[in-house]
Amino acid sequence: MNINTQILFFLSALGVFNSIVLSFYFLFFKQNKNKSDLFLGLLLLSLSVRIGKSVFFNFNHQLSKTYLQIGLSACFFIGPLLYFYVRSILQNLNYSFAKYSLLLAFTTISVLGFLFPYKVYAETWKGIIYYSINIQWFVFIVLSIYEARQVFKKLATNRNQISYHETWILSVIFGVSAIWLSYTLARYTSYISGSLTFSFSFYISFLLLFYVKNKTLIVTNKEKYLNKIEDKVVKEIQEQIDVLFETRKIYTNPDLTLSLLAKELNIRPQLLSQFINDNLNKSFAQFINEYRIDEAKRLLKESNQFKIDAVGFESGFNSSSTFYSTFKKITGTTPSNFQKE
Structure with missing residues (x-):
């Protein structure tokens, strides 16, 4: 050669x-x-x-x-x-x-x-x-x-x-x-x-x-939020999230990140971040954890076969301590007291 x-x-x-x-x-x-x-x-x-x-x-x-x-x-x-x-x-x-x-x-x-x-x-x-x-x-x-x-x-x-x-x-x-x-x-x-x-x-x-x-x-945060998301787009994003969360309950994935969720929604991560932070006035963790706690409340209401810790894992939390602290922060009570009530 x-x-x-x-x-x-x-x-x-x-x-x-x-x-x-x-x-x-x-x-x-x-x-x-x-x-x-x-x-x-x-x-x-x-x-x-x-x-x-x-x-x-x-x-x-x-x-x-x-x-x-x-x-x-x-x-x-x-x-x-x-x-x-x-x-x-x-x-x-x-x-x-x-x-x-x-x-x-x-x-x-x-x-x-x-x-x-x-x-x-x-x-x-x-x-x-x-x-x-x-x-x-x-x-x-x-x-x-x-x-x-x-x-x-x-x-x-x-x-x-x-x-x-x-x-x-x-x-x-x-x-x-x-x-x-x-x-x-x-x-x-x-x-x-x-x-x-x-x-x-x-x-x-x-x-x-x-x-x-x-x-x-x-792209900086300042640049992101100077231009507000149009109301029509906000509504579309929320509808996409509602459908995705209702059909696949993707929030129960403990490894879910903003980038992964944006990919599932087929939108830019920056747009999703602005939607959550600017339009919903929440952090990504708070946004997802609210859905997880709703799922945990549903499981606690509907069945006694799950142990409290298991309910946390089923809802998407990767540790019991995080589940307990988040549940009390959002609902004002503990999971066990909620189930009794």
Whole structure:
């Protein structure tokens, strides 16, 4: 390998290596994982397998046919995983449907690979199977863009209102679309272009996310509250919270933070913070604890099977002492006296 080839290999493999590391982080090591993290981890892993196949084959044409088949098979999951990731971020996904869809995709590509292995039917894989996978990939990109249409609308009309999580959505969609386009045009450019595009998109996305996150952190409290939230928006936020808390009782999660709640509501953390502090005149802890105490009161009224400490944990408190002190502060009495009364 001459120096130019080495540099090309390094640049094209760099994104693959970092993507594998990041996929393992989202799949196995990230704390407080949610469903969107799992979809993102699987998406990055699928992209890594597909791009890795391109990198190694470009520099070693004697690469095992089995790995070539695995690399192309991974393409079959990129589109669906992108679509499910976007919908999960936007809180618009039926997880059972996603699970069975991915299982069906895995079964389909496995049976296809068993009946028509690449080493025997190479031309079939290079032809109809390759083009079918690319079409399926493109269809899911279009569906993902449609699901995120409000985010794209915000990008066009008021990009300053785009949240950190919405930036994630845009970065992933643009990155996956760029990789698809690179492979589609590879016959007119270079086979390695998809790998280079992946590395480029990977790092551009993280630079963008870093910029957005830091821009968010720079906003001061003074700046936040100079501009009051419109009454219409206040009402919408309260309605969203009422629906979320009534249907999922997310406040019973002892690890709930303002950022996590904002993500569930699909609004900026700064907007939620201003709503709670400025419009409700409460701290986040006070706001959540009031819901937890209401839940504890309901449990104390409806059933005697729970011990007092268990009621606290069921309501979302992570310690008995915090539950007792908060309960007395809000209600003026202790949990045991409340139950007796």
